[in-house]
Amino acid sequence: MKKKIISMVTVLALTATMLVPVAAFAATTNTSVGAIRTVAGTSTNINLADLRIDEGVMGNFADGDVIALTLPSGVKFNSAPVVTFTGSGKADFDTAATNASVKSVTSRVYNITIKTTGAARTDKAAMQIGLNVDITSAGTGDIAVNVAAPGTAITEGDVVVGRFVSGNGTVSVLTTPTKGGSAEFGMIRIVENAIGALDQDETIKIKLPNGYTWNNPVAPSATDTLAIAVVSGDGERTLELKVTNESTSRPAMIDIKTPISVSTDAGKGDITASFSGTAGLSDEVVVGTYADYGVSTTAKDAKEVTAGKDDQRVAEIVIEEGIANSLIPGRTITFTLPEGARFRSYTDTDGNVVNELPKLKVVSGDNGMFGGSSTLAGALSNSGRTMTYTLANTSSASAMEIEFNDPDVDIAANFAGELEIEVGGTAGATGDFVVADVKPLVTLESEPTDIKVGVQNQKVGDIIITEGAKEALEEKSEIVLSAPADVTFSTVPTVEVIEGNLEIDGVSKSGGTITIKVDTEGTKPSVIKVSGLAVTANRAVPEGEIKVSVKGSAVMQNAIETGSSYAFANVTNAGSVVVANVVTPAPDGVGGGQVVEFVLGNKAYTVDGVEKEMDVAAYVQNDRTMLPVRFVADALGVSNDNIIWNEATSQVTIIKDNRVAQMTIGSNILTINGTRITMDTTAVIKDGRTMLPIRFVGQALGATIGWNEATSTVTVSR
Structure with a gap:
C-alpha cells in the first residue's frame, strides 16, 4: 500500500512539473539599440549600436554566466565593452563587478562575466552593452556582433549593430523648376552615408554646362557639426566647396542653393550639374530646366462618335506652358467647333436651359490664373460652337498644364469625317486639333x-x-x-x-x-x-x-x-x-407652265396648287421679297446641282439653261452672264440661310414675277 502511495505521488510530481508554463524556459531576446551606424570606410573610435540582451524570464541571467562577444573580420574593439543593467531587476546585479570582469581574448573577442549582488532576485533585467570599435578593413553589408554563452539561458547568435556603405554621400535635387533665364534653380541635397564620411579639408566641386555660371553662391547649410565653405565659383562654371568641420554625432545633410546665370548661348533643356573633388562624389544631377516662353497645345486620342446624336464625349485638349506665365494673365482661351457641332446647352421640354459645358482643369502647376481654383468655367457663344475662358489677371509661380476637360458635344446628322476644335483667344494658345472621328448613323x-x-x-x-x-x-x-x-x-x-x-x-x-x-x-x-x-x-x-x-x-x-x-x-x-x-430632260425653256406662289410671313408655298413648306418664311427687305436660295431655285426650275456657293468670296451662282446669275452677300450688284446690274437691295445671310431678292433673280433667269398686294402673295411663272 505504501509503495502505491509513493508511486502516485511521484506521478503527480512529474505531472506538476510538465504543467509548468513554457514561458518559464524562455531564453533572452537579443537586439540592437538606437540607429544602425553606417560606416563608409576605415576609421577609428566608432560607436556602433548598443547590444541589448533582455531576460525572457527572471533567472535567464545567473551569477557567473559568461558571454563571449565576437566582431567580424576587419572590425576590432577600440576599448572594452561597457555593460549597463536596466529594467526593474537591475539592482539585483553588481554593475561595477561585471564591468571589472570584462576581459579581452583577442582584438575582436571579449568575454563578459555576469556578477549579481548575491541577494534574492526581484524582477527581470536587461543588459545594454556599448561597443566602441575601429574599422581596419572596409567591407560590405551588415556589421554583426556574435553572442555566444554556452551552458546558459542566454540566446546565441548574430545581432546587427552597424552597416558598411559605399561612397561618402548620396546626392539628390529637391525640386527641378523650369525657368526662362537667370534664376535660382533646384536645391541640391547631399546626405552623408556615415558619420564623418566627408573628411575635413575635402573638396566638393559642382560643374555646370556651357552657357551657365554660378551667380554669387552662398555657403551651404548643414546638420550636425558638419560645416562647408565656398572656396570659389562666382561667375564661373565650377563651384568649389570645402569641408571645414566633420560630422560627429550622426550623418549630416547638406543643402546647396543654385543661383545660376544663363547666357545667350546657353542650350535649352535640362541643366545637369556634375560632381567631382576629393570628397569622392561623382554624381550628375538635373537642377532644373531652361526653356523659352511658349505654349504647347495637343489633343488626346480622337474618339469615335456618331452623327445625329447628342451628348457625345470627344477628346480632351491639353495646354502646357513652357515656363510660368507663358499664357498671358487676364487674357482668353477659346475652343470653337465647326458648323454641325455644338457644346451641350439646350432647352428641355419644360423650358429649362440645360448646360453641360466643359471646364478648364489644372493638371499641374500653379493655379493663380484660375483664381486659386482647380477648374475654370467658360462662357458659351457663337450658336453653341464657342467656349471662352478668361484667365485671372494673376501671375503663376510655376508652369501650368491645363486640360479642356470632359468636352461633350451634339453632332448634326449630316456631319461626317474628322471633328476639329480650333483653339484661339488672346492668351497665347492656338491650333486646330482633331478630337473625334464622326461616323454616320x-x-x-x-x-x-x-x-x-x-x-x-x-x-x-x-x-x-x-x-x-x-x-x-x-x-x-x-x-x-x-x-x-x-x-x-x-x-x-x-x-x-x-x-x-x-x-x-x-x-x-x-x-x-x-x-x-x-x-x-x-x-x-x-x-x-x-x-x-x-x-x-x-x-x-x-x-x-x-x-x-x-x-x-x-x-x-x-x-x-x-x-x-x-x-x-x-x-x-x-x-x-x-x-x-x-x-x-424637260425641253429647253419649258417648265410645264409651272406657277409658284409665296405668301409673306408664311412658310407654306404652292407649286401648281400643291402645297409645300419652306424651313423659313418669306420676308420683305427694302420693299423686296427675300427667299432662301433653295426655294428661289425651286421656283425657277433650277436643280441643286446648278446652285454653287463660294465660301471664300461669299458668292452664290445660279445656272439655268444658258443664263448664269451671280450675287455676293452684302452687295447690291447682280451679274447676268457677266453684265452687272445694280439692285435696290442686297443678298444677305439670315439665321444661317442665304436669302435672295426673288424679283431680280427671277427676271434675270427668264421668269415672270407677279405681286398681289391684297394677299401679300408673290407669283413666279415660267
Whole structure:
C-alpha cells in the first residue's frame, strides 16, 4: 500500500512539473539599440549600436554566466565593452563587478562575466552593452556582433549593430523648376552615408554646362557639426566647396542653393550639374530646366462618335506652358467647333436651359490664373460652337498644364469625317486639333436606274440602309426617305430587315416621302432593304441624278434628345443616295407652265396648287421679297446641282439653261452672264440661310414675277 502511495505521488510530481508554463524556459531576446551606424570606410573610435540582451524570464541571467562577444573580420574593439543593467531587476546585479570582469581574448573577442549582488532576485533585467570599435578593413553589408554563452539561458547568435556603405554621400535635387533665364534653380541635397564620411579639408566641386555660371553662391547649410565653405565659383562654371568641420554625432545633410546665370548661348533643356573633388562624389544631377516662353497645345486620342446624336464625349485638349506665365494673365482661351457641332446647352421640354459645358482643369502647376481654383468655367457663344475662358489677371509661380476637360458635344446628322476644335483667344494658345472621328448613323446604297421625265410609275434603284452600330436606330422612331422637288413616289415600297434583329412597324407614302416606322432597336447592327420603289418625275426635272435623302427622328436624333424641334435647323437630312438618272430632260425653256406662289410671313408655298413648306418664311427687305436660295431655285426650275456657293468670296451662282446669275452677300450688284446690274437691295445671310431678292433673280433667269398686294402673295411663272 505504501509503495502505491509513493508511486502516485511521484506521478503527480512529474505531472506538476510538465504543467509548468513554457514561458518559464524562455531564453533572452537579443537586439540592437538606437540607429544602425553606417560606416563608409576605415576609421577609428566608432560607436556602433548598443547590444541589448533582455531576460525572457527572471533567472535567464545567473551569477557567473559568461558571454563571449565576437566582431567580424576587419572590425576590432577600440576599448572594452561597457555593460549597463536596466529594467526593474537591475539592482539585483553588481554593475561595477561585471564591468571589472570584462576581459579581452583577442582584438575582436571579449568575454563578459555576469556578477549579481548575491541577494534574492526581484524582477527581470536587461543588459545594454556599448561597443566602441575601429574599422581596419572596409567591407560590405551588415556589421554583426556574435553572442555566444554556452551552458546558459542566454540566446546565441548574430545581432546587427552597424552597416558598411559605399561612397561618402548620396546626392539628390529637391525640386527641378523650369525657368526662362537667370534664376535660382533646384536645391541640391547631399546626405552623408556615415558619420564623418566627408573628411575635413575635402573638396566638393559642382560643374555646370556651357552657357551657365554660378551667380554669387552662398555657403551651404548643414546638420550636425558638419560645416562647408565656398572656396570659389562666382561667375564661373565650377563651384568649389570645402569641408571645414566633420560630422560627429550622426550623418549630416547638406543643402546647396543654385543661383545660376544663363547666357545667350546657353542650350535649352535640362541643366545637369556634375560632381567631382576629393570628397569622392561623382554624381550628375538635373537642377532644373531652361526653356523659352511658349505654349504647347495637343489633343488626346480622337474618339469615335456618331452623327445625329447628342451628348457625345470627344477628346480632351491639353495646354502646357513652357515656363510660368507663358499664357498671358487676364487674357482668353477659346475652343470653337465647326458648323454641325455644338457644346451641350439646350432647352428641355419644360423650358429649362440645360448646360453641360466643359471646364478648364489644372493638371499641374500653379493655379493663380484660375483664381486659386482647380477648374475654370467658360462662357458659351457663337450658336453653341464657342467656349471662352478668361484667365485671372494673376501671375503663376510655376508652369501650368491645363486640360479642356470632359468636352461633350451634339453632332448634326449630316456631319461626317474628322471633328476639329480650333483653339484661339488672346492668351497665347492656338491650333486646330482633331478630337473625334464622326461616323454616320446610317449609310445608304443603291444601284440607280435610268428614267424619263413626264412618265409615271418608273422603277428606281432599291435602297439599302445600314446601321453604323447596334441600337443606332432608336425604337419608336421614323426613317423618312425624301425625293427631290418635282419627283413623287408612285408606290408604297417593300421594307424588310435583311440583317440583324431590328423590327419595323409599318410603311407609308405621301407625295415625295416614304415613312418607315422603327418598332424596336436591334441588338446588333441591322440592314434594311427598301425595294419596289417607283417615281414620277414631272417635266421640270433637269437631266442628271435623282437623289433620295434620309431624314426623320431615327437618323436625326438631336430632336429626340432635346424633346423639341430639330436642334440644327439648317440641316435638312442625314445623307442621300442616287436612285436614278434622268436621261431625257424637260425641253429647253419649258417648265410645264409651272406657277409658284409665296405668301409673306408664311412658310407654306404652292407649286401648281400643291402645297409645300419652306424651313423659313418669306420676308420683305427694302420693299423686296427675300427667299432662301433653295426655294428661289425651286421656283425657277433650277436643280441643286446648278446652285454653287463660294465660301471664300461669299458668292452664290445660279445656272439655268444658258443664263448664269451671280450675287455676293452684302452687295447690291447682280451679274447676268457677266453684265452687272445694280439692285435696290442686297443678298444677305439670315439665321444661317442665304436669302435672295426673288424679283431680280427671277427676271434675270427668264421668269415672270407677279405681286398681289391684297394677299401679300408673290407669283413666279415660267
